[in-house]
Amino acid sequence: MSSAQAVAFQREKDGSSPEEWEDGAGLDPGDPGSGRRPRYVVLDGATEAFDSIRWVGQLVESFLGLDGGERPVLDQPGMSDWFARMQQVWLDRTPATFGSFFEERKFTEQGSFATVLGCELQLDGDGPTWTAVALGDAVLFHLRDGGLLEVFPPMSADDFGIDPDGISTQPSQLPRMAARLRFSTGSLADGDVLLLCTDALAAWALRSAGTGAGPWATLAALDHPAAFDDLVRTELATRRLKNDDVTMVRVQLSTDPANALLVCRS
Numbered sequence: 001m002s003s004a005q006a007v008a009f010q011r012e013k014d015g016s017s018p019e020e021w022e023d024g025a026g027l028d029p030g031d032p033g034s035g036r037r038p039r040y041v042v043l044d045g046a047t048e049a050f051d052s053i054r055w056v057g058q059l060v061e062s063f064l065g066l067d068g069g070e071r072p073v074l075d076q077p078g079m080s081d082w083f084a085r086m087q088q089v090w091l092d093r094t095p096a097t098f099g100s101f102f103e104e105r106k107f108t109e110q111g112s113f114a115t116v117l118g119c120e121l122q123l124d125g126d127g128p129t130w131t132a133v134a135l136g137d138a139v140l141f142h143l144r145d146g147g148l149l150e151v152f153p154p155m156s157a158d159d160f161g162i163d164p165d166g167i168s169t170q171p172s173q174l175p176r177m178a179a180r181l182r183f184s185t186g187s188l189a190d191g192d193v194l195l196l197c198t199d200a201l202a203a204w205a206l207r208s209a210g211t212g213a214g215p216w217a218t219l220a221a222l223d224h225p226a227a228f229d230d231l232v233r234t235e236l237a238t239r240r241l242k243n244d245d246v247t248m249v250r251v252q253l254s255t256d257p258a259n260a261l262l263v264c265r266s
Contacts, residue, residue, distance in 0.1 A: 002128045002190065004029070004038050004121055006251045009228040013244050014236060022047060023198050023247040024056035024114070028064040030121070038121040039064055039071065040249045042138050044198040046113040046166070050103070055090065055112035055169060062086060063118055074120055074133050080178045083167060090169045111169030117196050121188070121251070128188040128253060135181055136164040139202035142186055143193040143216050148209065152184045157207035160199055193220045194251040200244035204235060220250065 012021040022045040030038035041063045045052030065071040072082035098104035115136025122129045134153050142150040165180040208215045235241035
């Protein structure tokens, strides 16, 4: 039976502290005994929104089932129901007080917002597969034998803008969110790699892919948070990478059982 090994890399934008990182990432290795499948998620909270760090954290916990609730089913009805449930939880946790009238107005009239890309693996059955859902401009890259096999959602480096779709706390946005949801599935083979990237890194990767061999071998081989940080610093210095929070979850499929535990110290 296949297994999946996953690791998350993150770096806040230059000029920010780690506590100001507004992306989100989560890993659930699953539980074969109970039938709980491995699941992964990355999110990008909107800087101008109200308390996007809290909104992103709420979404990560619920998508992975870490809040004690049911994980959303990755289909149209399941995700639509989850959106509505998350909005209600957000309202139930309305702050008792606000720092100012303007903060209260922002909470009421604008709320919070985040793009999302989630992925679940099925490792049993006839063959391993992935199922993904996306709303916005976080991107999944499926790699095989060192090359790019699929991009989901289908995007080019020029498709990244300043007003992506995403999960809003505003109930009035539910119809739009449901209409813009994207779904995809793919078959997996031994050694395949999935990269779940938020927008800045995804745009850089797609742009870099047009300049030669592409960044895929480099991203697939990252083995330490310091190596990821060095890569981001280099690309920021050359201005090939936008100065933004950068997040990537890497998942690698293997038919060999894990025989070591790697602990990284940054």
